[in-house]
Amino acid sequence: MNQLLLTKDIAEELRLFPHIIELGIIKNTSIRLDSFPKTTTTGIKCFFVSDGKFQWDVHTNQYTVYPGDAILLMPGQVFGHTIGTLEVGSFSWINIDAKQTGIDGFVLDKWTSLSEKEITSVSKILFLNSPVVITKFEDAGKILKCIQHELLSKEVGHYARVNSQIDELLILIARKITVQSNPGRDFPNTFMKLEAALRKDLSHQWTVEEMAALVGLGATLFNEKVKNYSGFTPLNYLINIRISEAIKLLKKKDESITDIALDTGFYSSQHFSTTFKKLTGYTPGEFRKNNSHNI
Amino acid sequence: MKCIITIELGTNAVRIFAFDLNGMLIDSMKGYYPTFHSQPDYSEQDPEQIFITMLYVLKNIMTETIKPKKYKVASICFTSSMHSVLAVDKHGVPLGNASTWADNRAKKEAKEISESLLADSIYNSTGTPIHPMSPMLKIAWMKKNQQDKFKLAGKFVSIKSYVIHQLTGEYMIDYSLACATGMLNIHKIAWEQQALDFAGISSENLPQLVSCFANAGTLKKAYQNSLGLNDDTKVLIGSSDGCMATLGAGVWNSDKATITVEDSSAVRVVSNKMWHDEKKRVFNYLITEDCFVSGGPSNSGGGTFEWYAKQFGDFTNAIDIESCVSSLIQEATKVKAGSEGLIFLPYLLGERAPIWNPDARGMYFGINIKHERQHFTRATIEGIFYEIYSIGKMLSEHRDISSLSVNGSFATMPFCAQMIADMFNKPVQITANPNSVSKGAFLLAATEMGIYKTLDEAASQIEIAETYLPAENNHKTYLQYFKIFESLSSKLEEEFMKIAELQ
Numbered sequence: 001m002n003q004l005l006l007t008k009d010i011a012e013e014l015r016l017f018p019h020i021i022e023l024g025i026i027k028n029t030s031i032r033l034d035s036f037p038k039t040t041t042t043g044i045k046c047f048f049v050s051d052g053k054f055q056w057d058v059h060t061n062q063y064t065v066y067p068g069d070a071i072l073l074m075p076g077q078v079f080g081h082t083i084g085t086l087e088v089g090s091f092s093w094i095n096i097d098a099k100q101t102g103i104d105g106f107v108l109d110k111w112t113s114l115s116e117k118e119i120t121s122v123s124k125i126l127f128l129n130s131p132v133v134i135t136k137f138e139d140a141g142k143i144l145k146c147i148q149h150e151l152l153s154k155e156v157g158h159y160a161r162v163n164s165q166i167d168e169l170l171i172l173i174a175r176k177i178t179v180q181s182n183p184g185r186d187f188p189n190t191f192m193k194l195e196a197a198l199r200k201d202l203s204h205q206w207t208v209e210e211m212a213a214l215v216g217l218g219a220t221l222f223n224e225k226v227k228n229y230s231g232f233t234p235l236n237y238l239i240n241i242r243i244s245e246a247i248k249l250l251k252k253k254d255e256s257i258t259d260i261a262l263d264t265g266f267y268s269s270q271h272f273s274t275t276f277k278k279l280t281g282y283t284p285g286e287f288r289k290n291n292s293h294n295i
Numbered sequence: 296m297k298c299i300i301t302i303e304l305g306t307n308a309v310r311i312f313a314f315d316l317n318g319m320l321i322d323s324m325k326g327y328y329p330t331f332h333s334q335p336d337y338s339e340q341d342p343e344q345i346f347i348t349m350l351y352v353l354k355n356i357m358t359e360t361i362k363p364k365k366y367k368v369a370s371i372c373f374t375s376s377m378h379s380v381l382a383v384d385k386h387g388v389p390l391g392n393a394s395t396w397a398d399n400r401a402k403k404e405a406k407e408i409s410e411s412l413l414a415d416s417i418y419n420s421t422g423t424p425i426h427p428m429s430p431m432l433k434i435a436w437m438k439k440n441q442q443d444k445f446k447l448a449g450k451f452v453s454i455k456s457y458v459i460h461q462l463t464g465e466y467m468i469d470y471s472l473a474c475a476t477g478m479l480n481i482h483k484i485a486w487e488q489q490a491l492d493f494a495g496i497s498s499e500n501l502p503q504l505v506s507c508f509a510n511a512g513t514l515k516k517a518y519q520n521s522l523g524l525n526d527d528t529k530v531l532i533g534s535s536d537g538c539m540a541t542l543g544a545g546v547w548n549s550d551k552a553t554i555t556v557e558d559s560s561a562v563r564v565v566s567n568k569m570w571h572d573e574k575k576r577v578f579n580y581l582i583t584e585d586c587f588v589s590g591g592p593s594n595s596g597g598g599t600f601e602w603y604a605k606q607f608g609d610f611t612n613a614i615d616i617e618s619c620v621s622s623l624i625q626e627a628t629k630v631k632a633g634s635e636g637l638i639f640l641p642y643l644l645g646e647r648a649p650i651w652n653p654d655a656r657g658m659y660f661g662i663n664i665k666h667e668r669q670h671f672t673r674a675t676i677e678g679i680f681y682e683i684y685s686i687g688k689m690l691s692e693h694r695d696i697s698s699l700s701v702n703g704s705f706a707t708m709p710f711c712a713q714m715i716a717d718m719f720n721k722p723v724q725i726t727a728n729p730n731s732v733s734k735g736a737f738l739l740a741a742t743e744m745g746i747y748k749t750l751d752e753a754a755s756q757i758e759i760a761e762t763y764l765p766a767e768n769n770h771k772t773y774l775q776y777f778k779i780f781e782s783l784s785s786k787l788e789e790e791f792m793k794i795a796e797l798q
Contacts, residue, residue: 185604185610185616186616187615191327192329229327231308231324231325231352232327232351236351237327239351240326240328240344240351243347244341244343244344244346244348245343247343247346247347248343248389277521278521279354279521280347280350280518281515281516281517281518281519282517291387
């Protein structure tokens with residue numbers, strides 16, 4: 001077995017890159033027992049298979065992975081061979097440190113050139129779709145090879161190139177999985193997934209760009225498709241969900257109107273009141289009074 | 296200038312249309328709402344979201360069109376899809392979501408009745424087939440499986456009744472939607488005690504029974520203000536989508552039948568008495584005291600072909616599903632009628648009329664080495680219409696039908712309309728207004744206002760835009776294959792049951 005393994009705090013090559021937990025390559029020529037056990041992922045991990053065929057447990061499912069396939073794992077997800085066997089073939093991987101915030105967000109340190117908004121979008125997409133096997137993703141292999149080369153050769157500009165390659169990898173993964181999981185032929189299905197994601201995180205201040213990124217479309221085409229399908233612009237559709245959820249909470253007596261406003265994604269009780277009244281003719285307070293006979 | 300607004304609470308979306316008093320379309324808008332499938336067989340919708348979406352779209356059409364064009368809204372007429380049911384507590388607050396017509400959780404209850412002596416007498420009095428879609432069975436299911444919710448429930452209402460109650464404070468249900476609950480005695484036009492007993496409720500737990508012309512109360516002040524309407528705008532209870540599609544197709548007390556094919560399909564006729572089918576396969580919905588819409592619904596239709604297009608269509612140049620469907624249909628025209636002996640059974644979602652078998656499944660039969668994709672494409676469409684034809688055949692056991700009126704986005708495609716004409720060997724007419732549900736609701740509201748004396752007169756206003764005449768040769772070919780189609784559907788009953796169990 002041929003192996004290259006660079007580990008944070010040990011490998012000299014990673015001294016400048018505290019955000020890389022691990023970078024590795026394995027070229028294995030004979031089956032080895034107890035060499036590839038299931039482990040729980042800590043950072044954002046991406047595997048790329050370049051040779052052979054592997055039967056891996058990816059969290060709760062078992063997959064057969066072929067050359068050209070990549071696997072994305074997020075913190076907490078379990079990955080490895082069912083009984084720890086290392087099969088014949090080659091693969092490489094990188095593990096990137098990212099601090100998790102909330103259920104579907106992470107922050108990256110200063111090394112990245114992604115904007116804060118882009119990080120929010122990418123992290124939502126990665127969390128929503130992972131763990132995932134991404135098929136025919138040769139680009140991931142090329143990027144991992146490039147990062148490895150830069151780390152070992154340390155030519156001028158290697159700090160910038162390694163970091164930009166990691167950015168590139170995260171962006172390509174996000175784009176590839178949204179396209180893979182939202183084939184253009186089934187917009188109703190895509191819309192259903194989007195709608196579920198919005199409901200799951202209704203208090204988030206969604207932007208159109210974020211919603212579009214989630215389903216793998218550019219903002220302009222996304223706007224047009226949503227309008228055509230639902231009759232509403234994406235943001236107006238979101239208001240629909242917000243007000244309907246707010247109505248349910250108003251009818252249950254125990255939550256304050258400010259809390260309801262924030263829970264359903266309005267940025268203030270003022271904003272909630274105005275939007276609610278514009279649509280229903282009632283202020284939230286009046287609406288609550290009219291719909292509770294049990295005081 | 297006065298106008299009439301129609302509001303259709305459909306399966307996936309609310310569609311609002313505005314007509315002037317001559318029936319000319321002023322504008323239309325839609326708003327989508329989701330269906331949730333939290334478990335297999337469950338199909339639910341959020342009543343609050345439906346209400347808010349309806350309100351939002353109504354407000355948009357008011358501010359963007361009605362007011363700038365200085366129209367005054369004379370009446371608002373409602374229609375909705377059938378068989379929905381929602382439990383509300385004694386204050387009118389929904390206890391969870393509403394279940395839609397596609398909700399099949401009450402399978403066991405349906406079987407229980409079908410196998411009992413009650414089956415005949417309930418069908419005779421209610422005129423509706425025993426099927427899990429029926430609110431009677433869904434309520435019985437809740438009584439057994441969600442006792443806490445059942446005990447809290449003050450009323451069981453349809454989605455339309457709920458939406459109208461939000462607007463006016465009245466709980467009402469029109470005859471046709473009442474029929475769709477499976478609990479209306481259509482001879483006495485009163486709730487059927489046997490059915491109420493089976494559901495475990497009394498008539499107090501249901502909305503007030505009214506005719507489709509009934510005034511459903513006055514808009515609450517707040518909605519008058521937010522919508523820019525006043526208290527002389529009438530709110531009409533209206534009817535169901537199926538009944539209005541029939542009225543809007545101009546099929547009324549005649550020897551015509553309507554065929555509607557959207558995602559799913561139905562064949563309907565109108566008459567002045569219940570059509571009693573010994574095998575209990577036919578539904579009968581009452582529109583007014585002496586007017587019945589009878590027929591059979593099928594789960595297959597445009598949705599079935601969309602499934603085919605998604606799996607086997609070519610998406611490399613197609614922008615969306617519609618363009619993919621039309622290029623497939625282009626391809627199908629190159630194959631002769633009968634698809635050179637390839638037959639498709641369209642039971643991807645089980646089937647209602649005429650076989651009423653939820654376990655039925657789809658298949659391609661007769662594949663040989665010469666069949667290409669275009670044969671499968673044509674066979675898929677033919678299979679969908681063989682099923683429609685078999686419902687039509689069942690109807691023609693009772694009634695002579697001389698011509699057909701076809702509506703719905705799938706059936707009105709010229710290729711499909713011609714296929715229907717050929718299969719039935721009868722002329723097929725397509726009306727000028729493709730949205731026959733809203734057109735029907737307009738005619739209902741206009742009749743209520745006295746613009747037409749009767750619904751008969753209103754129906755006679757419908758203009759025919761196109762007529763397709765049958766081709767005798769194709770009819771003979773289709774008939775040969777239909778015999779095989781029909782016998783496969785009944786012969787495979789045991790295998791359907793076994794495969795459904797394994798799936």
